[in-house]
Amino acid sequence: MNAAVRSVDDSDWDTLLVLDTIEDRLVSQSLELIPFEDILAANDPSRTMLLIPGKDVAALAGNLAGQFGLPVIVCEHDQLYYPNPELLGQLLQETVAEFRPRTICFLHTMRNCQTAAALSVYLGYASVTAVTSWSPSADGPLFGRAIVNGKLLQTVLPTTPGTIITILPGTFSLTEPVQAQTPQPATLMRRRYPSGETSCLPMAITSEPENGARLEDAEVVIAAGRGLGKQEHLGLLEEVARMFANAAIGASRPLCDQKWLPFSRQVGVTGKTVSPRLYLACGISGAQQHLAGVKGSRFIVAINRDPDAAIFSVADCIVIGDLHTFLPLLVRKYRERRTINDHQEQCT
C-alpha cells in the first residue's frame, strides 16, 4: 500500500472484488479474494475495489473499508437481501460502466458462476471459473483450473480486454488478517437502486435440520466417497470414528446424492468447509470441488485404491489400498494397542 490511494473519481480500476452476503451478513469465506488480490502483484493494490451487495449494508461496508484500506462500493437493492445472482449481474453492469475494472473476481459458488456468466455475455468479458492458480505471461495473466475430477490441469488465457474469474474456495487462505499498512479513511461509494419488478424473486432461505455434532465443530472428520461402494459399509467409518474423542462422519457429494447420508454431512464447494485436526478421506477421489472444502484441515490422511487419485495431492499421509480391508485392520490394531496400554497401566 505504498502508492497513494487514487481519487475515486478516476475510472479504469484494475480489479473489482465482489464479496458475498446472505441476509445482509458477510459470507466470511469471500474475504479469501483479498489475499488473491495481493498475489496479482502486477496490479497496484490502490486500484482495487471491493463491492458489497445487500439490502442495507453500508455499515458492514464501512467496517471492511477501514479494515482493508480499500474503497468499497455499496450495491444496495431490497431484493439483494437474499442471494440474487440474476439481479446482481444486471446491477454490476452499471458498476462496470462507471469504474471500468479490467478484472472482476468472485468466490467460486454456483450463484456467483451465474452472475459471472451473465456479466460475461453482457460485457463481452472472458469468463474463467473455479480458478486455482494464476501466473503472469507476456500475453496476459494465465489462469489454472482443474478438469476431469482433478486429474488434469487446464491453463486458460483470456483474449478479451476484460476478464471475470471465480476463485475456488480454499485456494488462497487468509492466514493472517490483512491490514492496511497505513490506515486509510474509509472510502464508500453507495449505490442504492430502487426496488422494482425483478424477474426472479428470492423468497426465503431454508436450512436442513442437523442431527448430532456439527461437522464444522468436530476435531476429526472421517469422510467417505464413492469408493465406499455400499451404504452398509458406513458402519466401518463409524467404528473408526469411535477411536477418537470428537469425530464426525462426512462425505463427498455422490454419497449424499444417493441419500446414504444427509446433505448436512457433505464436504466441498456445494457443502461444508471443514478445518479439523484430522481429516481421514476414505475412498474419495478428490475432485477440486471436494478438496476446496478440506484444505483447512491440519492433517489429512487419504486411503484410495487409485494411486493417481487427486486426493493424494493434498494428503499428508497416503495409504494406497482398499478401505474395506484397511479400515478393519486399523480398528483391530487400535484395539490391540489399547488392550496392551490398559494392561501396562494396570501393572504400574
Add this chain to the structure above:
Amino acid sequence: MRIWRQVNISKQRPMKILVCIKQIADTDAPPQYAAGASWLREDVATPYRMNRYDEYALEEALLLKDRLPGVEIHVLSVGPERVTQVIGKALSKGADDGVHIRCDKTPLSAFETATLIARYAAAQAFDLIFTGVMSEDAMQCQVGPMLAALLSLPCAVSIVAAAISEDNTRMLVESELEAGLKEQIMVPLPALVTVQTGGNRPRYASLSNILRAKGKTIRTLEATEMTTPESRELFLPLALPPPATKGIILTGSGEEQAERLLQILHERSLL
C-alpha cells in the same frame, strides 16, 4: 418436479421443454490426452457416457411429463458425431425429439457452446430449458446461465426441487447454496434452470421407450453453417497435476500400514 395444488387439466396448456445434454469421457478411466493438446484425445477408444448432472436435468423434465399432459421434451447436444449416442439414450428414457449440433472443435468454450444452442433455441419458443449445473469434465458452470443471458430468460441455478404453478406461468424452485442452506426462488416462465444432483433419481430406459426411440430420427444441424462467435478464452496445453510430494506414502503389508498410521496419529496427539 411437483405441481402446485390440484391440476385442472383443462387449464393446462402444452409445454415445450428443452434439455441440453453433454457427452463426456467416463471420469473413472484415466484421461487420455496427447502432449501439447488442449483437450482429451478423440482418436483412441474411450468409454463415453451422459454427463451425470444432465441425467438429473433430464429426469426433472421427464417427471414433469409424467405428471402433466401435453409436455414435449426436446433434447439437444453439441459435439462430434459420437454425441448422438447420448441423444439416443435420452430418447430411450422418454424424450420426444433429438437435435444434434455437429461441431468437431474441442474444447469449445462455454460461450461458444451457449451461443450455438442459443442460435437454435431462439426460434423455438421453449417454455422451459433445463441444463445440468455443470459438466463433469470441464466443470465451468457457465453454459446454462450464459444461454439464459443470450436468450434473455430468467435463470436459477443449482436447483434440487421445483414445483410448477397450475397455469404454467411460474415455477417455485429450491436452489442449493453452500453449507446445507437452500434458497426458495420464484421464477417466471419461460425460464432456464440448471439442475444439481441429488434432487431426484434418474430413471433407467423402459423397454417401451427403447422401442419407441428406435423409430425416432435425430435431426442434425451443422455448426459450420451457423454464425459462431470467437472464443473469449484460449485453452493452452493440458498438463498433469504436480505429483503428490507433500505426503508420506505408507508402505508394507496392510498390518504394517495400519500400525504406522496409528503411530503417526499418536505422535501427533490425534489419538
